[in-house]
Amino acid sequence: xxxxxxxxxxxxxxxxxxxxxxxxxxxxxxxxxxxxxxxxxxxxxxxxxxxxxxxxxxxxxxxxxxxxxxxxxxxxxxxxxxxxxxx
Numbered sequence: 001x002x003x004x005x006x007x008x009x010x011x012x013x014x015x016x017x018x019x020x021x022x023x024x025x026x027x028x029x030x031x032x033x034x035x036x037x038x039x040x041x042x043x044x045x046x047x048x049x050x051x052x053x054x055x056x057x058x059x060x061x062x063x064x065x066x067x068x069x070x071x072x073x074x075x076x077x078x079x080x081x082x083x084x085x086x087x
Contacts, residue, residue, distance in 0.1 A: 002055040006062045018066035021059050026073045034083040044087060053084050 002021060009017035035044045042048070056077055063069035 002059060006059050009066065010062060015066065015068045018063050019068035021063065022066075022069050022073050025056060025059065026070070026076060029076045029080045034080075034087070049084050049087050053081055056081060 002024065005017045005021040005024075008014070009021070032041070032043050035041050060074070060077060
């Protein structure tokens with residue numbers, strides 16, 4: 001669904017799609033911190049991590065000119081991608 005929000009933003013330029021993407025990503029990162037060594041979280045499994053980083057990179061690139069893409073979310077996203085790479 002993140003790709004759908006990006007596609008809708010690209011097609012329409014409507015800020016609500018960029019804002020929705022921003023809010024979803026920011027919420028996910030704050031609600032799902034990097035796991036401890038005894039990881040039993042479904043959100044931090046190999047394929048989920050892989051596909052999430054792909055979608056996040058797509059959005060990060062696409063939304064650079066979108067005012068709704070908050071600076072705080074950009075920083076959270078970049079730091080979380082480092083966690084994902086480490087994982």
